[in-house]
Amino acid sequence: MKPTGTPVPPEGPILPPEPDAAARPGRAVPAAGAAAAGKPPPVSIDDYEAMARERLPRSAFDYYAGGSGEEWTLRENREAFHRWVLRPRVLVDVSDRDMSTTVLGTSVAFPILVAPTAMQRMAEREGELATARACADAGTVMVLSTIASATIEEVAAAAPEAPRWFQLYVHRDRGLTQDLVERAVAAGYSGLVLTVDTPVLGIRDRDSRNRFASPPGVGLSNVGARFLPEVEPGDSGLAAYVRTMQDPSVTWEDVEWLRSLCDLPLVLKGVLTAEDAAIAAEVEVDGIAVSNHGGRQLDGTIAALDALPEVVDASGPCEVYLDGGVRRGSDVLKALALGANAVMVGRPVLWGLAAGGEDGVRRVLRLLAQDLDVAMAIAGCRTIGDISADLVRPAPR
Numbered sequence: 001m002k003p004t005g006t007p008v009p010p011e012g013p014i015l016p017p018e019p020d021a022a023a024r025p026g027r028a029v030p031a032a033g034a035a036a037a038g039k040p041p042p043v044s045i046d047d048y049e050a051m052a053r054e055r056l057p058r059s060a061f062d063y064y065a066g067g068s069g070e071e072w073t074l075r076e077n078r079e080a081f082h083r084w085v086l087r088p089r090v091l092v093d094v095s096d097r098d099m100s101t102t103v104l105g106t107s108v109a110f111p112i113l114v115a116p117t118a119m120q121r122m123a124e125r126e127g128e129l130a131t132a133r134a135c136a137d138a139g140t141v142m143v144l145s146t147i148a149s150a151t152i153e154e155v156a157a158a159a160p161e162a163p164r165w166f167q168l169y170v171h172r173d174r175g176l177t178q179d180l181v182e183r184a185v186a187a188g189y190s191g192l193v194l195t196v197d198t199p200v201l202g203i204r205d206r207d208s209r210n211r212f213a214s215p216p217g218v219g220l221s222n223v224g225a226r227f228l229p230e231v232e233p234g235d236s237g238l239a240a241y242v243r244t245m246q247d248p249s250v251t252w253e254d255v256e257w258l259r260s261l262c263d264l265p266l267v268l269k270g271v272l273t274a275e276d277a278a279i280a281a282e283v284e285v286d287g288i289a290v291s292n293h294g295g296r297q298l299d300g301t302i303a304a305l306d307a308l309p310e311v312v313d314a315s316g317p318c319e320v321y322l323d324g325g326v327r328r329g330s331d332v333l334k335a336l337a338l339g340a341n342a343v344m345v346g347r348p349v350l351w352g353l354a355a356g357g358e359d360g361v362r363r364v365l366r367l368l369a370q371d372l373d374v375a376m377a378i379a380g381c382r383t384i385g386d387i388s389a390d391l392v393r394p395a396p397r
């Protein structure tokens with residue numbers, strides 16, 4: 001049937017259209033997500049992953065994509081979202097919607113933050129700088145990794161006005177650790193994220209098989225060892241770095257020590273049990289990130305989403321974030337309904353970077369935000385405050 005009357009505009013875009021990156025001065029990145037000859041443009045995070053797989057050298061893709069052990073927990077992180085179903089409410093006026101919220105007192109345009117991931121320059125020349133600019137444009141928080149391939153100061157300078165947090169690995173050299181914290185404070189970072197799930201690095205077969213090492217020119221810019229050490233066959237350069245440089249003796253007492261170093265709000269990243277959440281609340285940290293490091297640490301641990309309810313119950317006044325397997329707007333909806341204040345995404349940003357640099361990250365964030373906006377509308381939620389526990393129930397068996 002032929003359409004009649006006034007043409008209806010196609011659904012969306014919900015956010016204003018992006019200028020083509022290639023047309024922007026000083027941003028020499030390929031037009032991200034532009035359809036390669038004969039290929040449809042990427043419309044999902046999985047599409048971006050497929051593009052990244054085509055573009056990246058094998059060892060870089062494997063480092064980004066892989067998990068530890070049999071990668072069971074990695075798969076579970078995704079599967080867990082399928083164990084919950086949504087209970088949408090109908091006949092709600094959702095013509096005016098707002099995804100904005102706050103995290104640690106900072107306003108964000110939507111409750112999707114960028115998780116810390118190491119060595120982003122393996123994905124694209126600008127690496128963390130591109131991610132910082134894209135996050136600034138999108139209106140969300142970037143968390144910079146200790147083992148980033150750009151410095152704390154370079155990332156701050158790339159997007160000076162944007163809110164950003166610094167992720168800390170405690171090193172055996174406590175002087176170096178203190179220095180990292182002080183540099184983050186001086187460079188205007190507004191949150192400290194202490195990763196607590198990595199006393200040693202998980203065993204990652206892909207990296208051992210590839211004898212993973214940083215490619216030429218990509219190093220750990222913030223810490224003494226600028227490049228990952230060469231290792232014997234069957235070992236990984238990153239594992240060797242963590243073994244020799246990072247401190248496996250960190251305890252709750254060190255949390256107190258860290259708090260004595262600065263006044264930044266403190267988030268513990270990598271909590272998976274009510275017991276640890278209760279201690280975190282008792283020592284009055286500001287936030288807890290429920291995370292199994294994207295399935296990269298202890299294989300066999302619970303999926304992050306499955307751990308979320310017990311952590312939320314025990315977390316007192318702490319804000320709670322969730323990461324691991326978030327790929328769709330409906331995932332964000334489920335996590336928030338189960339009590340998270342916001343989610344973080346790791347790999348999706350790396351796929352965006354590899355597919356198209358800064359513009360690729362911008363498009364990935366935009367895609368996730370649009371997906372959440374549509375999911376909220378159809379579920380009958382106008383604001384983040386409307387997302388409540390009633391919105392989910394366990395999937396029928």
Ligand SMILES: Cc1cc2nc3c(=O)[nH]c(=O)nc-3n(C[C@H](O)[C@H](O)[C@H](O)COP(=O)(O)O)c2cc1C
Pocket residue numbers: 063064065077115116117118145146147167195269291292293294295296323324325326344345346347348
């Ligand atoms: C390639 C890669 C590097 C990572 N590097 C760090 C890191 O340096 N510090 C950290 O706390 N977490 C790190 N993570 C874990 C992420 O912060 C986050 O917990 C995880 O990626 C979330 O899962 P997702 O990738 O499924 O979104 C890394 C994850 C990946 C995939």
